[in-house]
Amino acid sequence: MADYMSMDNLRFILHEMLDVSQLCELERHKDYDKESFDILLDSAKTYADKVMFPTLKEMDEAPAHYKDGKVIVHPVVGQVMRDAGENGSIGSTFDYEVGGMQLPNTIAVGVAHISSAANNSIGGYAGLTSGAAHLIINFGSQDLIETYTPKMMKGEWAGTMCLTEPQAGSSLSDITTSATPVGDGSYRIKGQKIFISGGDHEHCDNFIHLVLARIDGAPAGTKGISLFVVPKKRISGDDLESNDVLTAGDFQKMGQKGYCTTHLVFGEQDDCKGWLVGPQNKGLKCMFQMMNGARIDVGVTAASVATAAYYASLQYAKERPQGRRILANGVKNAEAEQTTLINHPDIRRMLLLQRAITEGALALLLQASLYHDLSEAGPEEDREKYHDLLELLTPMAKTYPSEMGRTSINAGLQIFGGYGFCTEFPLEQYYRDIRIMSLYEGTTGIQSLDLLGRKVTMKHGAAMKHLTLEVIETIKAASNYDDLKVYAGQLKNASKDLEATLMHLLKFAMEGDHERYIADATVFMDYMSTIAIGWQWLKMATVAKTALVTGNMKRSEGFYENKIHTMRFFFKYELPKIYSLAETLKHPESLTILEENKTVLA
Numbered sequence: 001m002a003d004y005m006s007m008d009n010l011r012f013i014l015h016e017m018l019d020v021s022q023l024c025e026l027e028r029h030k031d032y033d034k035e036s037f038d039i040l041l042d043s044a045k046t047y048a049d050k051v052m053f054p055t056l057k058e059m060d061e062a063p064a065h066y067k068d069g070k071v072i073v074h075p076v077v078g079q080v081m082r083d084a085g086e087n088g089s090i091g092s093t094f095d096y097e098v099g100g101m102q103l104p105n106t107i108a109v110g111v112a113h114i115s116s117a118a119n120n121s122i123g124g125y126a127g128l129t130s131g132a133a134h135l136i137i138n139f140g141s142q143d144l145i146e147t148y149t150p151k152m153m154k155g156e157w158a159g160t161m162c163l164t165e166p167q168a169g170s171s172l173s174d175i176t177t178s179a180t181p182v183g184d185g186s187y188r189i190k191g192q193k194i195f196i197s198g199g200d201h202e203h204c205d206n207f208i209h210l211v212l213a214r215i216d217g218a219p220a221g222t223k224g225i226s227l228f229v230v231p232k233k234r235i236s237g238d239d240l241e242s243n244d245v246l247t248a249g250d251f252q253k254m255g256q257k258g259y260c261t262t263h264l265v266f267g268e269q270d271d272c273k274g275w276l277v278g279p280q281n282k283g284l285k286c287m288f289q290m291m292n293g294a295r296i297d298v299g300v301t302a303a304s305v306a307t308a309a310y311y312a313s314l315q316y317a318k319e320r321p322q323g324r325r326i327l328a329n330g331v332k333n334a335e336a337e338q339t340t341l342i343n344h345p346d347i348r349r350m351l352l353l354q355r356a357i358t359e360g361a362l363a364l365l366l367q368a369s370l371y372h373d374l375s376e377a378g379p380e381e382d383r384e385k386y387h388d389l390l391e392l393l394t395p396m397a398k399t400y401p402s403e404m405g406r407t408s409i410n411a412g413l414q415i416f417g418g419y420g421f422c423t424e425f426p427l428e429q430y431y432r433d434i435r436i437m438s439l440y441e442g443t444t445g446i447q448s449l450d451l452l453g454r455k456v457t458m459k460h461g462a463a464m465k466h467l468t469l470e471v472i473e474t475i476k477a478a479s480n481y482d483d484l485k486v487y488a489g490q491l492k493n494a495s496k497d498l499e500a501t502l503m504h505l506l507k508f509a510m511e512g513d514h515e516r517y518i519a520d521a522t523v524f525m526d527y528m529s530t531i532a533i534g535w536q537w538l539k540m541a542t543v544a545k546t547a548l549v550t551g552n553m554k555r556s557e558g559f560y561e562n563k564i565h566t567m568r569f570f571f572k573y574e575l576p577k578i579y580s581l582a583e584t585l586k587h588p589e590s591l592t593i594l595e596e597n598k599t600v601l602a
């Protein structure tokens with residue numbers, strides 16, 4: 001079987017860089033140890049090899065579709081939901097008392113990396129079910145928890161998140177789905193939701209939709225949005241009966257074709273019941289819990305698809321003979337045997353780019369997940385700090401893999417030459433599959449507005465201060481090694497540049513020119529996330545260097561040397577890009593803001 005991810009790299013990040021076993025010291029995770037984490041990761045890999053990877057192409061070639069009122073998906077979806085229910089992975093991070101396993105999020109994300117690299121069309125079915133059940137557990141009544149979550153955690157019932165409407169995508173303040181109190185504690189739900197992932201198919205008995213809607217008379221905007229549990233079928237004695245949720249269609253897409261994307265109509269017959277989750281008009285706040293988790297999930301999926309593409313490109317580059325190396329005297333010996341692609345510097349550049357992006361992205365995602373765990377179960381006095389760090393990293397952890405993962409797959413496709421464009425090779429599918437990542441769960445534009453408009457300034461810049469201290473720690477550790485000092489210096493300069501650029505932009509906000517402040521938020525995202533990935537690379541290189549110097553190596557010497565080499569690549573080819581981005585961000589002209597009486601974009 002072809003390689004699609006590296007267990008060695010995953011273990012390096014989890015154990016050697018993040019020391020994830022530190023979590024086993026905490027009360028919440030005390031039943032785990034390094035060995036049990038490794039057993040879980042190994043069994044996830046065995047399962048992904050056997051069940052998920054072999055169906056990747058099949059799901060692309062036989063897409064989910066709508067036929068005679070039903071959504072047809074590949075049967076493996078049913079198998080994975082049942083298996084996930086049986087092995088406990090849907091509720092793996094939940095508390096013991098609700099039937100969960102109290103597994104750290106960091107390990108769950110490691111497992112998700114393995115399965116998404118194997119097949120990115122399947123994981124979302126169980127992932128959304130997990131997110132929806134978690135939301136009910138955290139904000140729902142005891143009755144709702146008992147009615148819905150046990151079957152969701154068993155994989156018998158599926159969960160979804162229903163935010164988007166035809167007229168309300170990024171701007172949720174415009175949703176119009178209505179909720180009218182019936183008088184028995186339930187609400188009559190009416191409206192349409194589009195693009196609902198995993199919204200219907202034949203392999204689960206019921207679909208538990210977490211729906212954002214507006215209670216009659218609620219204030220306009222996001223302050224009037226509430227959250228409801230709306231099952232496709234409601235419980236009637238021992239049976240299930242229709243709850244007037246109609247599936248009107250399944251969107252046909254350019255990628256991730258095995259993951260159905262449904263159009264749902266609630267209450268066409270005025271007989272759709274929903275139950276409030278959390279307080280009235282606080283639905284968006286509750287939903288953010290699921291959205292934040294889903295943003296990390298999307299980042300992981302993006303990093304994983306790009307990782308699978310890297311390994312496919314690497315294998316191809318090793319096998320494909322093409323051309324000859326240029327000899328030291330500058331000539332090619334036409335009579336010599338062809339060399340393989342991997343020996344050409346430009347191919348090596350593209351492979352290193354893929355590696356630098358994918359491993360850097362994975363490190364950032366696992367770092368964010370560790371902060372997540374520490375924010376929930378770490379020492380009481382540090383929880384807020386870790387929560388702030390998670391909040392700050394989340395938009396970057398979603399966006400960098402989604403955007404740069406695409407760049408990375410593009411480089412991989414180039415390595416395949418013409419074959420990269422053809423369906424018998426996997427790169428064209430990965431290229432199509434990853435495209436959705438920068439669109440759903442908040443587009444790149446929206447994530448960037450969140451990063452610059454909210455996260456860097458929240459709590460008077462507290463999260464930025466925490467992050468700066470973390471970066472300083474990394475710089476200090478790297479500076480202990482002579483041959484890493486130069487890179488430590490580069491990250492220090494980048495960090496100073498970030499501070500200066502941010503100060504420059506903040507002046508606009510302080511002067512009340514918010515549109516100018518935020519106008520280049522997406523450029524800022526590119527800029528800051530490149531620095532964040534530089535931070536992760538220096539961290540990885542320092543750990544690798546320590547292993548080489550102390551001889552305490554858990555992997556081959558080559559593994560650690562390659563880590564350092566890839567860090568050097570990132571610092572030569574990627575990190576310097578921040579200075580041109582900074583120039584753009586600080587440029588006095590503002591060319592994108594709409595001006596009265598000017599029709600530049602006619």
Ligand SMILES: Cc1cc2nc3c(=O)[nH]c(=O)nc-3n(C[C@H](O)[C@H](O)[C@H](O)COP(=O)(O)OP(=O)(O)OC[C@H]3O[C@@H](n4cnc5c(N)ncnc54)[C@H](O)[C@@H]3O)c2cc1C
Binds near residue numbers: 169194253436
């Ligand atoms: C395959 C797929 C699966 C999905 N799954 C789900 C799901 O399970 N549940 C769910 O609720 N939704 C789901 N969605 C919907 C998805 O989250 C939305 O498509 C996304 O939020 C963007 O909304 P939109 O498509 O209406 O685009 P728009 O909001 O119209 O955005 C179009 C463009 O304008 C930009 N833009 C919008 N507002 C601003 C602004 N104020 N400032 C600057 N730029 C702006 C955006 O960044 C984007 O580039 C899914 C979508 C797809 C395609």
